[in-house]
Amino acid sequence: MLKNIICKGMQMKCKFCGVSEEKYFYKGVCRNCLTLSQDVAKIEGKRRQIKLNLPFELTIFQANLIKELGTAVKQDVFIEAVCGAGKTEMVLPLLVAMLNQGKRCAWAIPRREIVIELSDRLKAYFPELQVVKVCQGFTQCVTGDLVVCTCHQLYRYRHQFDLLILDEPDAFPYRDNKMLEHFVLKSLSETGHIVYLSATVDEAMKKKIKNKEVKHLTLPIRPSLKLLPVPVWRLSLIDNLLFCIDLYRNRHTKAIIYVPTKRQARLLARCLMCPFITSQSEDKEAILDSFRNKLKGFLISTTLLERGVTFEGINCYVLQADQRVFTHATLVQIAGRVGRGTQNTKGSCYFYSKEKNLEIVRCIENINAHNQCACSVLEV
Known part of the structure; x- marks a missing residue:
């Protein structure tokens, strides 16, 4: 490990991870890298003749x-x-x-x-x-x-x-x-x-x-050529009453319910008798596969599923959307789980909170701005 330390005067810098702050070093060893293997992988490049055959046409x-x-x-x-x-x-x-x-x-x-x-x-x-x-x-x-x-x-x-x-x-x-x-x-x-x-x-x-x-x-536009679903903000003051009403109305649909903490995910999943997923879940792949195969039902999640995952025909609910963990970018990504695919599957996104804070406002403004750009593109 010592060979990866560069010393310039009294300042050290790890050649491996690049950190130079004193707090990361102990007796000349970078603590960031203690658990990392230093074996360097070698990738061989070779010419190929690959053809791309997508199962659908690009717009x-x-x-x-x-x-x-x-x-x-x-x-x-x-x-x-x-x-x-x-x-x-x-x-x-x-x-x-x-x-x-x-x-x-x-x-x-x-x-x-x-x-x-x-x-x-x-x-x-x-x-x-x-x-x-x-x-x-x-x-x-x-x-x-x-x-x-x-x-x-x-x-x-x-x-x-x-x-x-x-x-x-x-x-x-x-x-x-x-x-x-x-x-x-x-x-x-x-x-x-x-x-x-x-x-x-x-x-x-x-x-x-x-x-x-x-x-x-x-x-600014999806392959379906449909506009992005704009989230609906709803005031939530008394035990998320509106949320419970909406859940009852949409009980025959498929929905992801986002909450700000792991503890809330566990408690809400127990109340609704449905699965939940957080960064601490040990069987994440099985939970996601099971949810994908269902035609209806709820899945409780932290921001773990804010991006990169696709489910057909879902609604998204964000509880306590005014909490710090829900930045405007996170809210944009969560709203982006709805209505995906070339067939523009139906779905809605709802934000519940005690106030309509700046992050919620910025999220809605961002989506509306993209929709305006999409309209301009479609008119050309």
Whole structure:
């Protein structure tokens, strides 16, 4: 471990994770890296002849963005596309082109659950490729034709990737995490570039766009060509009475109920006699698979399911939407779970809180602004 410490005068810096604050070091050892293996994975690039056969046709708006992406990828790119716009599918043609040239590619995502879901989707798209998922519980094989991993696992790949797709860079735990940012940058080859994907833009990305460090591409409309569902705010003062009434009215539908804490998730699930999922749930994949296979029912969740997951025909309820954990970006992402897919499945989103705070207002304004842009695009 000591070989990874650079000393400049009295200041130390970890060559492995990049931290330099004194609090992270003990007797010259970086405590951030004590649990990390320092074996460097080696990815071999080889030319291929992959063809992309999507099970559906892309819209003209998606196709135009794909063309822009193909010319812009000589630098880092940020694709800002609304929830359900098909960000994954729009990046696939670029991924195919890079792999066919023998370039080394990876897809990094902040959260483990989305790594597992996305890697299965990519295996279906590319059955001839060895798509490896690298995250907690899946670290036996860390090399393949295409790596799909959490941002934490990028520490294994030093100067390896010519293309890194970084999904949801404004999501926890990547947002404002200097160590993970260091892992991302160190995973790139000398000529490597990043394609960022998200429906929401944080301050760090706004700064990159302003300084022209990234090429900014946007898509304000879903493949269904329907507008985004706008959340409905409802005043909730007395024991969430309106929420209970709405649940009764929609008892024959499928819904995710978001709550601010793990404790509330457990208590509400007990009251409603339905499953719940949090970051501490041990059987997350089984819970999600079971919920997907149901035609109706409720699932209680923390912000764990705010992004990256798709369920057909659901409603979304956010209880205590004025709590700090529900930022405007989080609320936008939660609302984006509704009405996804090319068939524009029906669904509604409701925010319940004692007040309509700034984050709720910003969320609704954001969605309305995207809908206005979509209307302008459709009129052209």
